[in-house]
Amino acid sequence: MPPITLAAIYRTLAAHFGPPHEWWPIFGDDPAFEQILGAVLVQQTRWEAVEQAILRLQQAGLLAPAALARADAEQVALLLRPVAFYRQKAPGSIAISAYLCERYGGDAHALLAQQPTADLRRELLALPRIGNETADVILLYAGGHAVFVVDDYTRRLMGRVNPAPAFNWEKAKYDYVRDHIERELAPLVEAGSAAITLYADYHALINEQCVRYCTATRPRCDGPPARRVYSLQEGRNSYLDRHDGCPLRDVCAWYQARGAEAHSAQRKI
Structure with missing residues (x-):
């Protein structure tokens, strides 16, 4: 069986989970800053904990660069507790806020409007608590820059389905994986898909797939999918509208290699 393409994986996931919808919950009046902050806080943390932390910052009057910087x-x-590494993320978030105030007058949009994207990415990477993945999350979701986000879910899913x-x-370096994916998706962009929308939707679908089916342990290849509520906001709490097995199992190298006996045992778990 020839390996499936990245474009075919995207189409399969989109057919299973449905059309794209805007997800990122925003609670304050500065979406760009809130997304920068959320991208930092969500590192190694479930979004549910991040959302609660953001709401507590808002209630304390700190969900703004000028206030948080002081x-x-x-x-x-x-x-921020119980966000992972909350004691490290607290001074990091304060430092990022101070940078926004000192360099851009507290205007996160002014930072994110910088061009070219490569220069802005280097600027973000120079800030505390921002690595490759976090920088690209900020670029794509908060700044509207066409960069694909590579996270652990991406590596897990692609490593199992094995399209290449x-x-x-x-183990491949971050930039190498991202550049490979963007090259492979270029035909979809050339065929009319907006790169920003495509990358954001694909990233969301990969995350949904790995939360519901392609879990780190005891993957739910044959269903039912795991259930999880992401957000307090109506319409953004779940992508799930299907209750059958993994949509990629018929083309997944990992699934095929395990064989029928292993899957039969899995269904009994």
Whole structure:
């Protein structure tokens, strides 16, 4: 069986989970800053915990660059708890806010409007608590820059489905994986798909697939999918509208390699 293409994986996931919809929950009046902050806080953390932390910052009057830049790190850390590494993310968030105030007058949009994208990415990477994945999340979702986000879900799913057998999805360097995906998706962009919309939707679908079916342990290849509520906001709490098995199992190299006996045992779990 020839390996499936990245474009075919996208079409399969989109057919299963449905058309794209705007997801990122926004609670304050500065979406760009809130998305920058959320991208930092969500590192190694479930979104549900991030959402609660953002709401606590809002209630404390700290969901704005000027206010957060002047805040006490210990106070912010307590508001962020139980976000992972909250004691490190608190001073990092304060420093990012201070940078926005000093360099851009507290205007996150002014930062994100910088061109070219490569220069803005380097600027983001120079800030505390921002690595490759976080920078690209900010670029794509908050800034509207056409960059594909590579996260652990991406590496897990592609490593199992194996659309490029000679490619080491788990160990390849971040930029190498991102550039490979963007090259492979170029025909879809050339055929009329807006790159920003395509990348955001594909990233969301990969995350949904890995939360529902392609879990780190005991994958639910034959269903039912895991259930999870993401957000307090109506319409953004779930992508799930199907209750059958993984839409990629028929083309998944990992699934095929395990064989019928293993899948039969899995269904009994």
